[in-house]
Each structure stands twice: as structure tokens, then as C-alpha cells.
Amino acid sequence: MSNDQAARPADRSAKLIAAAIALPVAALAGWGFFQVMRSADAPAAAPKPSASTSTSPKVMPTAPVKMAVSALGERQATVCRALLSQLPEQVRDLPRREVSGGFEQNAAWGDPALTLTCGGTTPTFPPTDDVYLLDGVCWHESAGTWTTVDREVPVSVTVPAGLDGPGEWVSEFSKTFIETVPSAETMPTGCR
Helix, strand or coil, rough: CCCCHCCCHHHHHHHHHHHHHHHHHHHHHHHHHHHHHHHHCCCCCCCCCCCCCCCCCCCCCCEEEEECCCCCCHHHHHHHHHEEEHHEEEECCCEEECCCCCCCCCCEECCCCCCEECCCCCCEEEEEECEEECCCEEEEEECEEEEEECEECCCEEECCCCCHHHHHHHHHHHHHHHHCCCCCCCHHHHHH
């Protein structure tokens, strides 16, 4: 027996051992490469909303907003109907809601409700009180209720405590008021 013949079985054993080790290592390397490439191609998962930032729609009550009804004179009723016919179905992100009465003079949006009442008596207040001229309409504020003081027919908007910037909310109505509610003959000094 020659040296070449004796070395062949040992050579075969080494090749078999090398193959037995190389194949699983190559398979693991391929699997690892696939996992790395798959996670790089996959879109990032969207963050789950927290309890305070829910994307579900806000549940709106179906019951009408309870509002007082005051007697309107013929002129006030005409002006208020004209105003209410031009009010929006939504103020910013607040949808319009049904009211319990006074459909020709009352309107509401959102929950808690931002409310509007047209007509009634012109508010009286001390001459030292502030009035606010916002987008061409003059307002007097008392306890969260803003009332026009430069219009022939007074209109009041009550802004719920949870809404920031009440002056900005009442300004949402200025253009409609100017177009539908005539100016008063006399106005407080700060409104001129």
C-alpha cells in the first residue's frame, strides 16, 4: 500500500468534517442576513396611541342642548331667523347640535356646548367695564358669556370653560353677525 492510498481516507474524513461544519454555519449566516435585510425593508410600526391621544371619534350626546327661550318682538324674530339661517354646521371642530327650544333664536355646537342666543334685552354694565372689538363686532364679557353691544339685536355666545381663547371663539361669528344683524344706533365708547 502506498502513501497516497493511506492518506486518502483521512483526507476524506477532514473534508466531511469541514463540510459538516461549513454547511450549518453558512445556513445560519444566510438566515441572519435575511433577518437583517427583512427588518430594514419593513415599514416601521406606527406608535400605539396613548390613552390621552385616542384617534377614535369623540362620542357626541344625542340629547338636545337645554337652552332658555325668551319672547322676541317681531323685529328681533326677523333678525334672529336671518342670523340662524347663516350659522355654520360646524365651528372649528365642533359639530352643530340640536337645541331644546327657541329654534329661531338658539344654536349650539360641541360638548360641552358652545351656545349662541339671539335676542332678548340689551345688556347693561358699568361704563368702566371693558368692551372688546373683535373682527368688527363689539363684545362685553361676563362670566363666560360674550354679548354683542354694537348690534341692533343683542347676540350672546357662551364659551365653555374647557375651550381656550374665548375671544377667538366668538370671533368665529363676526362675519356672519356683520352680514345679518344691523348695527345699533348707539354704542359704548370702546366700540367706536
